[in-house]
Each structure stands twice: as structure tokens, then as C-alpha cells.
Amino acid sequence: MTNSTVDDQFPIAEAIAVSKRFGRTVALDRVELRVTAGRTHALVGRNGAGKSTLVSILTGLAAPDAGQVRFHGEPAPAPADRDDWRARVACVYQKSTIIPELSVAENLFLGRQRLDGRIINWRRLRGRARELLDTWSVPVAVDTVARDLSVEHRQLVEIARSLSHGARFIILDEPTAQLDGPAIKRLFARIGDLQAQGVTFLFISHHLDETYEICRDITVFRDAKHVLTAPAAELGKQDLIAAMTGDTAALDTSGPRAALDTSAAPALEVGELTRTGEFADIGFAVRPGEIVGLAGGGSSGRTEVAETIVGLRRASAGSVVVGGTPLRRSGVAAALRAGIGFVPRDRHEEGLVPLMSVADNATLTVPRRLGRFGLLSRNRRTMLVDRAIHELDIKADGPDQGVDELSGGNQQKVVFARALATEPSVLVLITPTAGVDVRSKDTLRAVLRAAAGRGTAVLVVSDELDDLRDCDRVLVLRLGGLTAEFEKGWDDRELVAAMEGLS
Template identity: 60%
Template sequence: MSTVPVVEAHQVCKRYGATVALDHADLTVLPGQTHALVGRNGAGKSTLVSVLTGLTGPDSGTVLFGGEPAPRAADRDAWRARVACVYQKSTIIPDLSVAENLFLNRQETRGGLLRWSAVRRAAEELLDRWSVAVDVRRPAGELSVEQRQFVEIARSLSFGARFVILDEPTAQLDGAAITRLFEHIAELQRQGVTFLFISHHLQEVYDICDTVTVYRDARHVLTAPVADLPRAGLVAAMTGEDTGSAAEARTTSARRGAPPVLRVRDLSLDPVYAGVSFDVAPGEIVGLAGAGGSGKTEVAETVVGLRKADAGTVHIGDRRIRPGDVPAALAAGVGFVPEDRHHQGFVPEMSIADNATMTVMDRLGPGIFVRSAERDRLAGTMITRLAVKTPGPELPVSALSGGNQQKVVLARALAGDPRLLVLITPTAGVDVRSKEFLLGKIAEAAEAGTAVLIASDELDDLRLCDRLVVLTHGRPATEFPAGWQDREVVAAMEGVDLDA
């Protein structure tokens, strides 16, 4: 087997405005390997994948395939012949058959007419070559997540690529499907296919990979054989600490002995999460921690009624909230900061005043009528409370910076003086000063007696919590009281036993 690397990235840099996405990053993948690329959110993994697949050009640095320079950005056929990426979100078109998906825009024709028998025969030969047992006539929408991934891998190999990037391939698979996927990867590896494996679940690195590369803060930190790298060493490379820094314990104002504000019992939503139970007391901040695909976000969205669980109960105070009932959750006293402020958190062209008060419209006037003076008074109070930088409440939210937009989203959540505040990655995409300010306001709400639930994988968010419930593959894995160490929590989120 050739020893020339399948792909090499040398000193690759990429900036987006003031954000450094890659800082002189390196990667070398040898033929026949299954090579892991790991790192915390924001480490630079996704940007590197964009560079390696030709979707993004580096500002500086070089990319080589088999020792030769990467193709021109416009030469998509040349890129497909060198590298393929199977993303977590499927690119299979559900309304087309498996055969049509495999040879979309490449179907054999005669006299301008499609030769469907030839397309199906070619599809069968392709799937047989790569050991994929799927009926090519079947509508792709009927395939399981696992089968769609196998079809996407076979399609990528049909272009000639023998280097495949797998981006979070296990995020939507159950244990049995993960085992079959790993067996399939091992078989393809024996046939000369090389994989770059990206996963939030570090145990999978030890299950399937030969070599691991760690990125942290947009930089290459470490490349080592998996067999030679203890789990504790891998987590330390990701977090930048040898022994883990203890999270500072917050002086909690949780009212001991008081009935919980939130009670979640045996909550399940197949196949996303199962058997989730926890309480949040008045004045307590509880974190739902977990990597991508852990189910933490979906559990939080279920609590506020955005998702409908298959089983289990959610009580807020003495009210049992009907599954999937957002108005009932709001009426019970929930304030909510969603994961994506741009699509879920505010209406961009509406004013700050309208956005900040839309959850308390019933207080601003009779029926559908709003007393504008009352709205502006309440909005002014929230603008002052959240220190939103604006010339006035009439300014559209779209005109604000990211940090100030997130302050408006938090203002809306707090406007109704909620009993329970549910926040999903509340400081995502904001600058350091805004992050500190937002976390301080969340702590103030808890000190005033509000129960707080934070779903996040950001350690800065989680350090605010009195305790953490860690989810792995949709199930509660462990719980940490305040005073936990970064490496312990990261290892639990990634599914790694530090003592193994």
C-alpha cells in the first residue's frame, strides 16, 4: 500500500471577519486509515471539512490529495473524484428511488431517453460492490437512517473517491445500527477506502479509529495513534488542561425543601431520548449537558411544548403540561430562550419593543388591542434591565449586534416574570462581554427564586449550574454536583471512561 498521504492540510488559515476559524491548522491522513478528527464546538472541524471538500477556499496554506495540489474550486468533478463527505443531515432525496439517487444527473440515455433498466442495473452493481443490501427500486424515503448512510457512502465511491469524510455518522443511530455501521466501515477499509471520522462520542474513536487528530481553538493540537493515547490524555488535549479546573460553585439560592417548580418523569421521544427524569427547584440552576445528538436540546424543547413526547410527564408547579402545548407551558410560567435566535428567537424587522413584549401581550391591552405607551414602558424597563444598546425601543432588532439581539431574546423570556426559565445554548455566537453579562442576568433570575434549566454543551454556560444531568445517546448517563472538573464533564458528554 502506498505511503503517500491520501490528504494533507498544511498551515491552513481561514477567517470570517474577526473570527479565526482555522489558525495554521494541519492534518495528514494515511491510506487505509480510519482517522478521527475531534474537538469541542468551535474548534475548527467543520471549517476544515469545508476546505477539504472544496466548498471553502483557505486564506492561506495548502491542501494536497495523494501528493498533488487540490483541484480548482470550480472543478467539482475533480473534487468528487478525490473526496466525499457523508453529512449528519442526509442529502438523499426521499421522493426518488435508490437507483435515481445513486445516479442523479448521471443516468444513461439513448436517443435522449433515459434507460431505466440500465440505471437500475448499474445501481445494483454499485451496491453489490460495496456490500449494501438495499432494493434499488425502493423509494429512498422508506429507508432507515442507517440505510441512507450506506447508500450515500456507495454514491460517493461511485465518483471514484476513495477518501470519505463521515460527519457525525452515529448521531441518529441506535446501538445495533452503530455496530453495523462500524462493521461496514471496517469492510470498506479492507477494500482500500480511507475515512476521516468526526464524532462527539470519544468512545467511538477507540472503537473504530486507528489515529486521532485533536483541534482546539482553531488550531491543531495533537495527532497520535489511538492505541497509544489514554482517554484522559485525549480529553485533556480537547480541553487544554491536564487535570481539569474545578468549576466554580455558585452560591445557590435554591429553596431547600420547597416543592420543585419543574418535574420531568420518564420522558421519552423515540428515537431521540428515553427515560429522562429530573427536578428543578425554585432558585436552582440545572444543566442538561451532552454532545451533539445527545437529546439535550430536544428534552428542553419538550419541556416548553415545542416537541411532543411519546411517553412521560412534565409538571410545572402543580400543572401537568399537555405534550406539545406551547401556550400551556407559557401559561404555567415558562420563559424560553431557543437554540437559534435568528430563526426562533425574534422577528428581525419588528421593533425591540414588540419583540421584547410579545409573550405578555395580554397585559398590554384588551383583546387584540395593544396600548403602545404601556408596551414601550415595559420594553424600556427590559432594555434598561438587559442593557440593550439602542437609541430607542422602536429600532428593529435586525439593526442590533448579535449580543444585543440575544439580550432582547432573554428580555422576552423574562418579561413575564417566569417561574421557570428554559435556555438552550444561551450564549452561542456572542462576544465575551455579552456572554458574561447574559450569564450574570440568568444568575440574578435564579437568585430571585426562578427555577432555571440550561441545555448546553458549552462549559461556560454549564459552570453556572448547581448540578448537571449529562445525556449520552439520548439517555441520562450521570449527574454532577457543583464543583465538577472540566475533564470529567467532557468525558461524560463524549461517552468516555477516563479510567479505562
């Protein structure tokens, strides 16, 4: 596939031969990006390709070592002129920048509460906030405390806040990573509406199907370099994957597994599990070596069931039995002692301690294996983590590198490493490949198959079809109850229809 210019119209934003280094690391090597006004443009690439660095430069948070950024053909503002930057470009990050303790109105005008007056006029502030939300059709009340908003509504509030500064070019960084199917459809509809009103989007996502659904143009980065830019309609999916990975062959993540021993006693049994208001009478079993999917759309209860099994939530009734022994106590520590490993749904909020190293994060669950009497053996820790780095292909400078310095895919691998460090008999994972690139998904799915091959019972909780591909069975929840079961080889459309209540 040869590079092509997507449009001859005047670009709303462009990066021209931009380079950036961090010490010896080349983060960007003379990359190019040209975003045409009124269109949605995808920026894709594996973790570490340079996407996040370019976003930092496009938003003025970092300066390029070489090259330039232009908006509407004019040079970007000076780095210190934050108001001018906010009037040109904004980014809605995967990790929300909304302040939970403040109201919607306060978040919308954060740092501008006086509205050019000497004191804050709260009535006027709420009125202006209401006008802003009405203008951009954001369906939330101005007095709502932000912590009570859904992920979907927090994103819409962030978009409205950006638009209030005058920006008409908005970068969406993994906007669907924490959304279910119906919420994604609503977000895409809002993007279409905003485009019709003159807003342009740069869309960054590891979900290639979404990229084709929402974007007209695609730019690919690989190893800090610009590989190609092409119209989405002219770029086949296999060509896109090849551009991202440097491989010409299609990815194959199926991998053979040993036949299940259907006579084996279940490693995990869930009986009539109920949590009032969230789900009721949930019952299923997972055998050693079996991978079972728990799928469902929004408000299905799938995540709540998983978090109850691992002790993050307390059940109202029912039982969780691990290896034939009922869990008598609730709580994460009890589940961990019983042999349950866990990968949470959000590595940023629940999975990692950002100020700690790769080694510390990967071994949080196994301090007793690292020493006695409260004294940790650095050599034992290093040996354990070195093995995890090798087996999970974690791209890091070493065990002592800060986990916050890793790409998203490698951070997720560290979360996997911690879950596997206890050598669990049961492994529960919620949206295990959210926000990771194609190759990292490949690696993580291989890790799950390998765990099942060693006899671990695996429960994958997700509405992402790719997460469920390796499952021997998929159970579907809807409105807090089990409604369907699909054997391996299920049809995509039938499964989605069951999750959405259309079957």
C-alpha cells in the same frame, strides 16, 4: 506532548501550511493535516478552532489563501472541476444533504439520473441503485422515500452516494450527534467494514470517547492553528483536552448546588402520560431546583415523552401539571404560557431561524417583554440579549450578528438563551450538548446548574452520560415504559446496562 508523524505511508489527503482569512478573522493559520490511507483519523478542537473551514477547503468549496491540498500526492483539482473533487473526497455533514421528497435511488444518482443516456431509464436507475446498496451493504430499499429513513440510514445512503462517485476518502462531520447507542455501534461497525474495503475516514466529533474508540490518529486544532498530531494510543484524554483548550488542568464541571427542599410541591408532575404506539403510563415529578434525567436507548420513548410535555406531540391519555395547574390545552404556546422552557434535540431543524440575528433568535419567546402594541423596543431587546451573551459566554460580534455565522456551540447557547428568556419554572432539554465542544459543554452544564440553583425544575432528556452527570435522579425508559431509577452517584455501567435492557 510533542508533534509526531502518524505513519510513513503515502497520505490519501493532506493539507500543507494552509491559511484562510475571512475579512479580519483568521480562520486557519498555516495548519497541517496528513491522513494515511486505510485508517480513521480524528480532527478535534473547540468550536471556532478551524475544523469547518478546513473541511470546506478539503472538499473544494473554499480555496486556501496560502498553502495547498493534495490527494495521493497530487495537487487538488481546480475549484470549478466538481466531478474531480467528488471522485477524491466527500463529506457527510451533521445536517443531512439527502432530499426528503426523493426516493433512495434518486438521491443516490442525484444529477446523474440519465446514467449517460438521453432520457431517464427508471428501471435501470433502480437496478444500479440496488447494486450500489448491495455492494456497500446498505440495508434500505431503493424505492423508499428519503423522509421515511432513519438518521442512521440517511447517513449510510450519503456514504454510498459518495462512494459511487469514486471517492475513497470520506469526511464524517459529527456523524453520531443524532444517533442513539446501538445506532452508533452499527455505524462504527460499518466504518470498520468500509476500511477493510479501502475507504479512509476523517472523523470530526466532540465526543472524545468515540474518538478513542474509532480513530487511530488524532489531530488537534486550537484558535485556527495546528497544535499536534499523534497516535490515539499515545495521547491521554487529559492531554487531549489540554491541547484543545490550552489548559493543563482537568475540566471540572461538577460545581456545588444547594440542598434540595424535599418538602416543596413539584414544579412539574407527569401522570400516566400515554401516547399510543410510543410510550405508556409515564409518571414522575420534578421539584423546584431539582435536575432529573430521562434516559434511554433507541425506541425507548424518551424524546417522545419530552416532546409531549412541551406540546410538540399530543398525548393519548394522562396529564402534565405545572406549578399545580394542569395543562388543559396541548401545543407549544400553552406549555410556554404555563412556564415551560424548551431546548429541542436538533438546533438546525427545530432550534434556530438561520436567516435571523442572534438577538431575534434569543427573544422569539418574549415579544411582550420587548414592547407594546406590536412595537418592539430595540433598546430593551439589546439589553436582554447583551445579558444573555454575557451569562452564557456567547462568542458573537454583537446581538445583530447572523446566528448562522456562529459556531455550533455558540448557536446552542443562543437556543439556551431563548429557553431561559421566559424565566421558566420548568426547563426541558433534549440532548442539550449534542455537537458542541468541551468548553461549551462545560458552560451549558454550568447554566443548567445555575437555573436549578434559582429554583427552576430541570428535566434533561438524553442518552449521553455527560448530559446526565449533574442530575439528582435519572429515570430510565425502555420500549416506552419506565423501568429503573438511579440516584446521584450512579455507576456508568449500571446505567448503560439499564438503558440497553441488559440489567
